[in-house]
Amino acid sequence: MSDQIRIVVAGAERQVDAGATAADLFADDPTVIAARIGGDLVDLARALRDGDKVEPVEISSDDGRAILRHSTAHVLAQAVQELFGDAKLGIGPPVENGFYYDFDVAEPFTPEDLKHLEKQMQRIIKERQQFVRRPVSDDEARAELADEPYKLELIGLKGGAGDAEGASVEVGAGELTIYDNVRRGGEVAWKDLCRGPHLPTTKNIPAFKLMRVAGAYWRGSEKNPQLQRIYGTAWESKEAQQEYLDRLAEAERRDHRKLGTELDLFSFPEEIGSGLAVFHPKGGVLRKEMEDYSRRRHEDAGYEFVYTPHITKANLFEISGHLDWYAEGMYPPMHMDEERDADGNVRKAGQDYYLKPMNCPFHILIYRSRGRSYRELPLRMFEFGSVYRYEKSGVVHGLTRVRGMTQDDAHIFTTAERMREELADLLIFVLDLLKDYGLDDFYLELSTKNPDKYVGEDEVWDRATDTLREVATASGLELVPDPGGAAFYGPKISVQAKDAIGRTWQMSTIQLDFNLPELFELEYTAADGSRQRPIMIHRALFGSIERFVGVLTEHYAGAFPPWLSPVQVVGIPIADDHVPHLDQVAAKLREHGVRVEVDTSDDRMQKKIRTAQKQKVPYMLLAGDDDVSKGAVSFRYRDGSQKNGVPVDDAVAEIVDAVRRRVQI
RNA sequence: GCCCGAAUAGCUCAGCUGGUCAGAGCAACCGCCUUGUAAGCGGUAGGUCGUCGGUUCGAAUCCGACUUCGGGCUCCA
CATH class of the missing domain: 3.40.50.800 (Anticodon-binding domain)
Incomplete structure (x- = not known):
């Protein structure tokens, strides 16, 4: 077999012996841990074929890190099964900055377990076990993995392509493969159904750390059993890992919940309830400055200020559809004014009142309070409107996810002709204003129709979506698609802002609504005397003021610019x-x-x-x-x-x- | 809502396996002191150990429920 084959390595043509592997090409560079052949990531052990175009994959590249982390997840799973014999394997993909692996175990892991597992992983890494790829048939895989119910389920899903987060890492669309972890003597220490590729050996893991355990539903569905997920991180060097840990520490130092206490800005008294904040005088100054400046800018931009109550009879949200779509996210109703006779029979039916989860229906009632002319459009109503949402108990988080918040909410009623110009102006207005608060690194996200959950006509959706896309593109900012991410009533653009340490926060949203004008039968009289339906734009700039205070606190690490500083x-x-x-x-x-x-x-x-x-x-x-x-x-x-x-x-x-x-x- | 973990003074935390274990530093308050860019000294006061129930001769400590918080999952109009 002294035949030669011709390949292209990193753009340069070369001849190598038939049977050579990618590893042979990059043997002198230990930072190369995998290869890309014709666009596919493969193990270094992969045999080359005539005509292959081969690129090295360095461990410090995005792909390289993902492979490193995926392999580290395997080592974790091996360690878990060595220490906890009855643990069943879920999935173990790489994620941003690390990896996880899910396990079904009788007893949840403890922090001490993590320490033992880290030690066991060190041993496996020291053993320099090879990751060896082995294609198998479905039946072979089923036989080998008979004790792994979750893996069997994945085999059954093969080809169903990525309907479960991470599952595609285990089974691709093509043939099944099992990776054997082989000790130096040739003994198979462990194996896992996996699509790969992997590092050449466990010794190629330079740095890793197990971070935490958490529950996670199997295949991401609440209906499925909950597995124990272990999160870890892995890096191409101890230094890179330390930098990452330092970044986490920096984020912790900036945590608005911690700074909020230290700087006496706000608190969450237990007596009031979960997710409900009070602002102390210093936080009050900060918030007032933010609000005052926003008010001034809105005045300048032609907004009119309105005020609406916090509660309403159910009827309003019946008309708006909120009770159909979002009842479970709303606080339960207060039942008012019911009267009963001595026997307990209802003499006068009561009324249900709800805390408002959104301001829009109220603004619509203001619009509808009298006839409207095309001459007064666009009509821009602004309110710092407090809303209440019954967020699930597990999701409440500092000021960023609360149950009571004040939105800097505006609703713009415009003619279809004017919509485009209005959106373009709006986007500039929003970005300008955010910059004045010190955020200046943005990208946009365009959330489009969810085919399973929407109202209105396709043609209107398309036109509105196109308009949003054009306006977004014209801004010159990066535009990321978010297919299916729209609310049922219309597409939206959201402004994502990066903070001082590179984290992104969803800030403003600009949302078109075809639904509410219809449901409330909004109209205006056009120049020709005909009755027309206005288009409605929802937009919040801060999202919620509470959340924006939280974001700015973290962005500035509590060192606010003088104009916002509680004490200057x-x-x-x-x-x-x-x-x-x-x-x-x-x-x-x-x-x-x-x-x-x-x-x-x-x-x-x-x-x-x-x-x-x-x-x-x-x-x-x-x-x-x-x-x-x-x-x-x-x-x-x-x-x-x-x-x-x-x-x-x-x-x-x-x-x-x-x-x-x-x-x- | 689900899983795991946590809750001790205003803040940060000690208090190991139930028996002087209710403590420290900072903050607060009261004195004394005071000259150049990140902690002067001394004293005083503060907690029914998240709440309620249980086990026990005895519970901050063990068990259960609830509340709140944290990390995830799911969700986020």
């Missing part, structure tokens, strides 16, 4: 004698609306600095004899830098200017 300036006297001087400076700042405090406590100057620093106050103004004699103050900024002997008027001007321009410092 703290005056710190070197000694008590310098207090009067700082009081004068503070008075000047207050004349300009600056939120300033002078720290007259008994603490020493150093301690006062520490206190202000921990509260992330943007400006510390110190004054001692030198400053007082010169009519000056000395700045200390949050980064620890200082600027000494600044004349008071200059200092005031600097601060006032930064607040006015809403810059971060």
